[in-house]
Amino acid sequence: MCQDGGMPPRTRRTEALSRERIVEAAVELLDAAGEAGLTFRTLTERLATGAGAIYWHVANKDELLTTATDAVVAQALPAASAxxxxxxxxxxxxxxFDAIERHPWLATQLLMQLTRNPGGPVAPRIFEAIGRHIGALGVPERSWFTATSVLVHYILGTAGQTATAEVSTTREAFLDxxxxxxxxxxxxxxxxxxxxxxxxRNHDDREQFLAGIDLVLAGVTTRHSS
Amino acid sequence: MCQDGGMPPRTRRTEALSRERIVEAAVELLDAAGEAGLTFRTLTERLATGAGAIYWHVANKDELLTTATDAVVAQALPAASAxxxxxxxxxxxxxxFDAIERHPWLATQLLMQLTRNPGGPVAPRIFEAIGRHIGALGVPERSWFTATSVLVHYILGTAGQTATAEVSTTREAFLDxxxxxxxxxxxxxxxxxxxxxxxxRNHDDREQFLAGIDLVLAGVTTRHSS
DNA sequence: ACACATCTGGAATGCCGTTCCAATATGGAA
DNA sequence: TTCCATATTGGAACGGCATTCCAGATGTGT
Known part of the structure; x- marks a missing residue:
């Protein structure tokens, strides 16, 4: 549960097991074989260790999934540009959108985090990244929550829908x-x-996705810019 | 897998097991104890039968969940009014929204159906119920898919978010x-x-929910009504 | 009354997350 | 250097799950 507060030792018996190494391995397994590909069996095999060792660093599978999701999202969000x-x-x-394309398991995880674990680290991170710019659109503060919700749910829902298409053999086959x-x-x-x-059938994901965003942005702005 | 094509017999050994009776029991179990409350163990107990009997009527748990979701959604959608x-x-x-409030497990199921099983019965049912009215808003056909997607994802995402709050002890405690x-x-x-x-904190779910819908509708209509 | 297809109940299987614990490392105190 | 408390590990064991399998009961048509 608790990490030590000192220096990491130079070398451990094999190669220091750590929370980060576990999360990294989890993401790799998820990328390789989807949600079903991450089990404590596959995880212990890949890390050449036992279940107990993993549970010393991570409370349970839910926490592992939350942490993995948060790590991927943190990397995916762009640094503020002007x-x-x-x-x-x-x-x-x-x-x-791109992160979900790279990690198809992410779509489901994000929806879960948002609806079932809004107190966790993932929901605020995404909420903040979007909401931060809502005020500058002229939306009155009273509507900030609603406007941000609409955007976030659309983004995750649609990105998830199109990304799932990638997992199956080919996108075209799935859409067909x-x-x-x-x-x-x-x-x-x-x-x-x-x-x-x-x-x-003939549907440019990215284009349709952006069109949807613009549609929502149009609603958000025209509503209050009179 | 296959239902017979003839009359149902008047009386079976106990009380004819049927696909509908199984789905009905599944919904009751889901309502009572959420997603975790539906296992083949609880299901066989409630129906006083064995697992094999259930598998004769239903392919697997996924199909059972899909069917249960579809049944509840079909009942929830209003008949066309003018x-x-x-x-x-x-x-x-x-x-x-109200159906999700009555059946909190529905939120997660609907999101899953939409992203992971758009070919199933649930996604088209919802898509049709919303999309049917999109044309009458003045949206050009080219944008129908996008506009409907935005609405559906917002509805399910937000309704799910607020409904999850109901499951835990009290809504207030959860929001707090x-x-x-x-x-x-x-x-x-x-x-x-x-x-x-x-x-x-002080947040009228239903009011916020409708405000979001109006926001999206504003975007959808003003975009093309010039 | 017989035979066949339908339908049932429950035992068996294999995988999963999680717990438990004996064994092993590690770093500081003596 | 030795020794000990604490941190960390590996893997066996457990209970629960979805699913499969099959022996047998049930009902129907003849």
Missing amino acids: GSPQEEIRAVALGL TVASSWEDLDPEAYPFTRRVARQL | GSPQEEIRAVALGL TVASSWEDLDPEAYPFTRRVARQL
Whole structure:
């Protein structure tokens, strides 16, 4: 549980096990084989140790997942650059989008963190990165929370949706499967979904994603700029 | 896997096990004890049967969860009433919001269905319920998919966030805990989140939720109504 | 009354997260 | 240098889970 407060020793019996080394290995396993690829079995094998050793550094699997998620998100968020609030928000959104593309397991984790663990480190980090620029858009403080929520949920939801497509064999195959199943729906009950299925097939993820952001930003700004 | 094509027999050895009875029991267990409350152990106990019997009607737990989610969503979506597109969309949103309040496990399931199983029955059902009214807002067809995505992700994300608060002891206690942990963040790194934490405390879920919807609708409409 | 397909209950399997503990390292005190 | 308290490790053991397997009961058509 508690880390020592002194220098790290030069060399341990094999190669000092540490919280960071565990988290790093966890991220690698998640990247390689998704959420199911991270078990204490695979983790102990990769680190050539036992379960007890890991549990000395990490409380449980949930904490490990939270820490791994936070580490990846921290790296993904861009350092503050000096642009318009819209540009800043777009940069954050793209940073998360790309991170989810690199680590497809991230999408689910982020949604979980946001809904089930808003007190943890991940939710505030993302909330802050977006919300920081909301005031500069002319949104009155009373609406800051709502406006930021809309943006964050859209970003994570959509990025997650498109990123999941990457995991399966190829993106095209996945989108094609979904589009086909949508086109096979009952025409009476699903006229809209069937019609939109075509847009799903040839669909530039990144472009659509940014279009959605702009749409939300338009709503956020026009609402209060009169 | 396959249902018979004939009449259901009047009476079975105890009380005909059927796909519907299993799904019904699953929903009850989920409502009573959340996602962790649904295991094949609890399910067989409640239905007074064995695991094999259940597996004859249902492929696996994932399918059971999907079916349970779809059943609850189907009941939650309002029958078409004749109002403005905005009113229709608000009605669907509130229908989902209330369903999530009644069945807190639903939030996570819906997010999963949307991102990991868009080919299943749940995603199209929700997409259609919202998207059906998008055209009437004056949105050009090219933007239908994006606009609907924004709305759906916001609705599910936010409803999920607020619903999770219900599960824990009391809503107030949960919000208070989260707000406190946000207020304890580093003032240098988290000025926005700390400031917004106050809005979290006294916060009418439903009102905030509808405000968010209106915000998105404003963006969707003003963007194309010139 | 017989045979066959449908349906059931529960035992067995293998994997998972977690706990427990005996054994081993480490750094400072003597 | 020796020794000890404390920090750290590896792996065995545990209970719970989803899922599989199968012997047998049930109901239907003949």
